[in-house]
Amino acid sequence: MVQLAREVVLDPTYPTVRAWTRRGRRAVGCFPVYTPQELVHAMGLLPVSLHGGGENVEISHADAALGSFLCSISKSTLELALTARLAPFRAFIFPYICDVSRNLEGIFSRLMPGTETHMLHLPQNFRSEATVPFLVAEYRRLIAKLERAGGEPYRPERLEASVRLFNLQRERIGELTATKRDEPDKLTLTESYLLRRLGGLLPREVHVELLDRMRSQIEDRPPRRKDAIRTLLVGPFCEQPTLDLIDLIEQAGCYIVDDELLQVHRWYGQLEVEGDPLVSLARAYVQSPVDIGVRAAPSSKGEAILRRVNDARAQGVIFLTAKFCEPALEDVVLYRKALDRQKIPYLHLEFEERSTSFEQSRLQLETFVESILFD
Amino acid sequence: MESTSAKAPSFLSTAREQQRSMVEEYYAGLAQAGGAKRPVAYMLVGGNLTEIVRSFGYEVVFPEIVALNCAIKHVSLPNILHAESQGYGLDVCGYVKNDLGLQDLGGETPFGRIPPPDLLVCSFSGCYVYVKWWEALAEKYGCPLFMLDVPYMRDPEPQAEDRTYLIAQLKEFITLLERTTGRSFDLGELRRVLARSRRAEEGWVEYLDSGRGRPSPIEAYFEAVFYMFPINVLRGTEVAAEFYATVNAEVKERVRTGQYPVPEEKVRLVVEGVPPYPSYRTFWDFFRKWGAVSVAATYPKVGGLFDRGFLHDPGRPLESIADYSLGAYVNQSWPLRRKLIADYVKDFQADAVLIHGIKSCRSFTAGQGDLRDWLIHDLHVPTLYLESDHEDPRYFAPAQIKNRMDAFFESLGPRREPLVPPPGAP
Numbered sequence: 027m028v029q030l031a032r033e034v035v036l037d038p039t040y041p042t043v044r045a046w047t048r049r050g051r052r053a054v055g056c057f058p059v060y061t062p063q064e065l066v067h068a069m070g071l072l073p074v075s076l077h078g079g080g081e082n083v084e085i086s087h088a089d090a091a092l093g094s095f096l097c098s099i100s101k102s103t104l105e106l107a108l109t110a111r112l113a114p115f116r117a118f119i120f121p122y123i124c125d126v127s128r129n130l131e132g133i134f135s136r137l138m139p140g141t142e143t144h145m146l147h148l149p150q151n152f153r154s155e156a157t158v159p160f161l162v163a164e165y166r167r168l169i170a171k172l173e174r175a176g177g178e179p180y181r182p183e184r185l186e187a188s189v190r191l192f193n194l195q196r197e198r199i200g201e202l203t204a205t206k207r208d209e210p211d212k213l214t215l216t217e218s219y220l221l222r223r224l225g226g227l228l229p230r231e232v233h234v235e236l237l238d239r240m241r242s243q244i245e246d247r248p249p250r251r252k253d254a255i256r257t258l259l260v261g262p263f264c265e266q267p268t269l270d271l272i273d274l275i276e277q278a279g280c281y282i283v284d285d286e287l288l289q290v291h292r293w294y295g296q297l298e299v300e301g302d303p304l305v306s307l308a309r310a311y312v313q314s315p316v317d318i319g320v321r322a323a324p325s326s327k328g329e330a331i332l333r334r335v336n337d338a339r340a341q342g343v344i345f346l347t348a349k350f351c352e353p354a355l356e357d358v359v360l361y362r363k364a365l366d367r368q369k370i371p372y373l374h375l376e377f378e379e380r381s382t383s384f385e386q387s388r389l390q391l392e393t394f395v396e397s398i399l400f401d
Numbered sequence: 402m403e404s405t406s407a408k409a410p411s412f413l414s415t416a417r418e419q420q421r422s423m424v425e426e427y428y429a430g431l432a433q434a435g436g437a438k439r440p441v442a443y444m445l446v447g448g449n450l451t452e453i454v455r456s457f458g459y460e461v462v463f464p465e466i467v468a469l470n471c472a473i474k475h476v477s478l479p480n481i482l483h484a485e486s487q488g489y490g491l492d493v494c495g496y497v498k499n500d501l502g503l504q505d506l507g508g509e510t511p512f513g514r515i516p517p518p519d520l521l522v523c524s525f526s527g528c529y530v531y532v533k534w535w536e537a538l539a540e541k542y543g544c545p546l547f548m549l550d551v552p553y554m555r556d557p558e559p560q561a562e563d564r565t566y567l568i569a570q571l572k573e574f575i576t577l578l579e580r581t582t583g584r585s586f587d588l589g590e591l592r593r594v595l596a597r598s599r600r601a602e603e604g605w606v607e608y609l610d611s612g613r614g615r616p617s618p619i620e621a622y623f624e625a626v627f628y629m630f631p632i633n634v635l636r637g638t639e640v641a642a643e644f645y646a647t648v649n650a651e652v653k654e655r656v657r658t659g660q661y662p663v664p665e666e667k668v669r670l671v672v673e674g675v676p677p678y679p680s681y682r683t684f685w686d687f688f689r690k691w692g693a694v695s696v697a698a699t700y701p702k703v704g705g706l707f708d709r710g711f712l713h714d715p716g717r718p719l720e721s722i723a724d725y726s727l728g729a730y731v732n733q734s735w736p737l738r739r740k741l742i743a744d745y746v747k748d749f750q751a752d753a754v755l756i757h758g759i760k761s762c763r764s765f766t767a768g769q770g771d772l773r774d775w776l777i778h779d780l781h782v783p784t785l786y787l788e789s790d791h792e793d794p795r796y797f798a799p800a801q802i803k804n805r806m807d808a809f810f811e812s813l814g815p816r817r818e819p820l821v822p823p824p825g826a827p
Contacts, residue, residue: 126767356534
């Protein structure tokens, strides 16, 4: 199963989406970090998480459109578009998680005629009484675009049904991440990551079934305890590191007991619909406890990182930030100050999608692990 | 075609002197500010709430402006290096690094001491880095932070739901100010401040519109940057309201006497992007030696698109402040930005567009390559794209930039007929 997941994730032509569209269905590409995928689903469309082109996409067109000093995920996503590998998609949603994601929508709107694009303004004022009503209005703008992209007319009862399905998916993913936290030797970070990543590529019913099957397999695994450092992984909430790098972190002697990968599946827990489901969806976004670089801090950054270290019972932190990812890079400074005060060890690594050589990273990781093990 | 000599640029003499005095007085005033009697609010240029804050008696600091002043005076690098020593990476915004470095070094600049904030007002309008920057300041100073979440402009006109959201936040902001200052909100005072803002804005628009003249009596990029200070930093004050009358009188005098900023205008440019402040004069010289003048530019609109019809309205105070906050240039979607630039090319009879991309400013820069492609291939407007940085002198490569500009201007030839976008171009 994990091998199959690896093949699907690494294939930049989106085989699961092509299979879906061959049956006459329509798909919508959703850029990280958060989009209301339940809403896309409720309109009869397949929401698909876009995570760039990974290590297998050569950038030959996108550089000219985007300039030099931008993150790899923006370039490889545009490259996929310019080389027709996003042809199965009828619409794209780019949330305002940073200026690059925001601007990418404006480029797609010109270069992808015939598809709908929407820049989703995710609010950053989490204290105003007016934020939830604004976000509901924002969702209605999105609904209008999705209807133009061939979505079925919006119906609240369909959204309620989709929320129930996504609740189930969140529950299963929550179990997976809890296992990784409480019994980190039961599955590797790579396994956990690939299984979660499939959740943005498959029809959600299929993904829930798959996780159900995997759950018993994982539970039955015998313990394989090793001397490894319980570590929190911070930073890769948008652009994704290569699978080789993800492998390497645990090979070097870490147990990643919590991470910021693929936050869309953990933005909130069980979403209770009360009254208008659009309002419930908007409220869930606004009240989410997620405190990462693309969300104006509901609390101080220092407090946030220390709380997460404590919750995960982590012995150290690895900052794994994408090159040019300003939201992640700026937070690292504040996080580091708080960790320094508490004498919690950390390591900062930068990566790019197409990184292929990790010798230096391996050396740094091994040194980090040894410094804690032999402290 | 290359001009044989490029003398030092001639500024509007009286206006330039007034502007210099205003800057000096502003920073001298700041050095005395802070605390309960003259509290200090930190504000961002895009979508700022200067009028409201001033009506409560706050002094206003714009760290972006401080940063560009540091860069133009060649003192940004030590601040940037200090911020990098604290962990801010090479790819972080130069404004942010200049400010956080400067703050940590005590706030002393050649133009005065920058006081710490009593209040942080984050107008999240057009730049996500604003959010991160203000979080860092809030963590450092522990003072209240108000987040004004400004919806991104995707339609040509403000939408009702955006305006409703903004007005609600403005009312919450006023409540916060009443609580922190112990003063009651004075609507009459706000209207008076807005009336002064409007006068300044009308004068500023008149100045910018002068670029339509042939030859242009203004340099709408390099020179306009100097006259942005009052419209961005001192808006709402009487000195700002009066300043542009002086500016425009001098522009008229230029036309009357034929003393144009470029003596022999050969190329009319629309310029997109933030200037490379550490090499400002050098960059300008690269234009002038070819007789190239900027007739319109997007950068002077970062504080508001006043030239596109918006003016503060004392009769609709909160509504017009809401509309203003939406109108920062980089808060416009790419389709709106593209249309604005195409309109400038047409309305100001420009021959070409020059785009200056900023290494550490994704908000402005991400997509400028696509803009170049659109201008060249769809509108057939000659366009040059250059890259350096607005703040960090390490990224300005003068020989390379000059070579590219020389080649571009040479390829343009002695144009006389303006290139006009085809009808109906977006």
